[in-house]
Amino acid sequence: MAKKIGIIGGGIVGLSSAYYLVQKGHRVSILDSGNFTAGCSFHNMGMIVPSHFIPLASPGMISKGIRWMFDSTSPFYIRPRFDLDLIKWGYQFYLSSSAIQTRKAIHALRDLSLLSRALYSDLAKELPFDFGFRDRGLMMLYRSREAEHEEIETARMANELGIEARVLSHEQVQQMEPNVRVSVKGGVYYPGDAHLMPHQLVTGLINYLKEKGVEFISEYSVTGFNTSGDKISGVYSGSMYSEFDEVIISAGSWSGHIAKLLNLRIPLQPGKGYSFTSQGMSNTVQVPSIFVEARVAVTPMADTVRFGGTMELSGFDSKINMKRISGIVNSIPTYYPDLTIEPPSVSDIWYGYRPCSPDGLPYIGRPSKISNLTIATGHAMMGLSLGPATGKLVCEIVEGISPTIGLKPFDPERLR
Template structure:
C-alpha cells in the first residue's frame, strides 16, 4: 500500500471535488483537480442551492413506482425515461424498483442521517471562516401543496422525520399565505422545515475555488481523463488528453461520469445520469422570502439576494445536456400554478445538467478492493451540495488513513459487487 500521500489527484471539479480538495489541503497535501470542462460547470452550477439536511428519506421509497406510473399516464410526472434499449439503464431502474421497500428506507435513513448531520456541522464551521460568499440564508424551506389529499398525507412522512428530529410544521392555507405571500391562493396548505437552508451554488463554487487556488491548489481544466496507469494494485497515474499525470493517491469525483471511468478499471459503479433543468432570472416583483418546494410538480423555487431560480425534473436520457424546450416550459407552467409572480425578468440562464444517481439513492464514498490508493466520491444524486462537506472530510480521512468520524461502510462502492 502507498504510504506517502503528499500528492493527490482529484478527477472531477464539481462541488464534491472541491470539498475533497479543501479537507485534503487542510492536512498539508498537494492537490491537483482535473476537470473535463470548467470547474463547477456541471450539476454543481445549475442546481437550486438547497442545503437539504432533513432529507433522510430515499427517493426509492415504498409506493414511488406505482405513483410515478400513474402520474406518467396522466402526463403530470416530472420523470421522463427515454424509450431506448439501454441495458445499463434498464438494470438500474429495475434495481431502483426493488429498493422501494420499507426495510431499505428505514436502514438507509439511519445511514443518511449520520452523513447529513456530519455535513451540516462541517458546513456551519466552513461558513464561520468567511471564505464562502454565496448568498447563504438560514430561513428553512416551505413545501407547498395544491392537493388536499397529498397535503394531509404528509402527516405519515412527518412522523417518520420526527424520529430524527426533523419534524416539519403544518400550515393551513391562510397560515401559508401569511407566511409566504408570494404563493397563490390555489395552494391548500404547506409544511415548513426549519432545518434546511439555501445558498447560491455558482457563487459558492467560485468562492471555494478561489480560496483553494490562493492556498496552492492546481487546476487543469478541459482535461479529460481517459484511462489509468496501474501497477500491482495501485494507480500510478491517469491518462488525459493533455498527457499523463502522476500522483500518490487518487479521488474519483466525476459525478455521473464516474461509471464510464470506473469501467476502465474494471470496477462496477452503476451510476446513471439523471438530467435536471433550471431557469435563472432576476427576482420577480413578488418574490418569495424562502425557497418553496412545489410538491405536485417536484420542483423548487429558490430566491437569492442576487437572483431567482426555478429548477427540477428528472430525465433518464443519457449524458446529453441539450436543452429541451418542453421540459423548460414545464418549469414555467409549474411555477405559475403556485406563485403569484412566477417569473422575473430578464432571464439570465437556461440550463440542463446531469446528476449522478444510484439505484439505492445512497452516495458512493470509499475505497475499492482493487486499488489501495483510490477513493470514490460520487453518486450524490440531488444532494451534492448538501453532502459535500461530510463527503470531503470522509474522503480525506480515508486517503490519509485517519480514523473517520462517521462509519463509511454504508456508502462503500463494494456494495455493488
C-alpha cells in the same frame, strides 16, 4: 505524511474533498475535463436539505414514476431504450425500493445530511467570501389532500429521526411569505434546512483553494490509468500523464465511465434536471419551497428567484425539452397566483446531470482491489447538500483515520 493527490472532477464533491485534504497538508491537484463550470454543481437549486432523508428509491416511487411517464409535462421521464446498464440500474432501483432497504438508507442519509449541514454552518463562518448562505429553512407546499397526507406522514418520521418538521396551515404558510400570495392547502416547514448560491460557492472555493496551493488543471479529460500491483500510479488524459500517491474519482455522472477504465462497476444514470433564474424579484419569495405535486423547487437568491425541477433518465442528452420547462413555468401561478413568470428562452435555461445511484445513496469509500483509490459520487438530487460531509469523509479515508460516520452504507461495491 503529505501525499500527492489527484482529484478527478472539480464539482462540489471534488472541491469539498480538496478543501479538507489541503487543510491536512496534502498536495492536491484537481483534474477536470472542462473548466470546472460544466458539471451539475454550478446552477442547481442551492438547497441544503436534511429534510430530504427519503431516497428516490422508496415504496410507491415506481408506480408514481409510471403514471408520470405518460404526461409530457410531468417532472419524471425515462427515455425507453435498450441499454443494459439502464436495465440493470432499473432492477437495482426496484430491489432498493422495498420498505426494509428504504429504512436502512434513511438512517444513512440522515447522518450524512446532518453532518453536512453542520459543516456548512462552519464554512459560512470560516470561508473569506460570501456564498449567499441563509438558514431560513424550507417549505414543502401542497394543494391536494393526498399530498397533505403524505407530507404530514413524512414530517412525523422526520421528527422521530431528530429532524425538526412543523406542519403549517394555509394561513401559517402565508405568514411565512408576506410578499407573495400563496394558494396551498398547507405545508410542512423544515427550519433546519438552508440555501446558498451555488455558483458563488463553486467559484469562491476555486479561488480560495488556488490561494491555498491547490493546482487546477482544466481540459484534462481522464482517459486511462497506469496501475502497479494494487495501486494506481498515474492518470492519463490522452498523451498527458500525471503521477499521484492517491486518486479520488469525483466526476459526478461521468464517474461510472471512469471507474470502468479500472474494471470497477459503479452503477450510475445521469438524471437530467433544468433550472432558470428570474431577475428583479427581491420583494417576492423569502423561503425556499418545493411544490409537492408539481415537484418544482423554488429558491430565492439575492434579488432573483430560481426555479427548477424534472428528472429525465435519457442518458447524456443535451436537448432541452420545452414541454418540461412549460410544466415548471405553468406550476408557478398555481401555488403563487400573483407570480407570473415568462417562459425562459432556451439560452437562459441551464441543465445538469445528477449522478443517480439505483438505491439513492452516494458511493463513498475505497474499492477492495485498489488501495489508493477513493470513489465519491452518486449524490443524485443532494450533491450540493452532501458535498462538505463527503469531502470530510474522503479526507478521513485518505488519512486512514476513523470516519466521522460509518461508511458501510456508502460502500462503492455494495451493488455489484
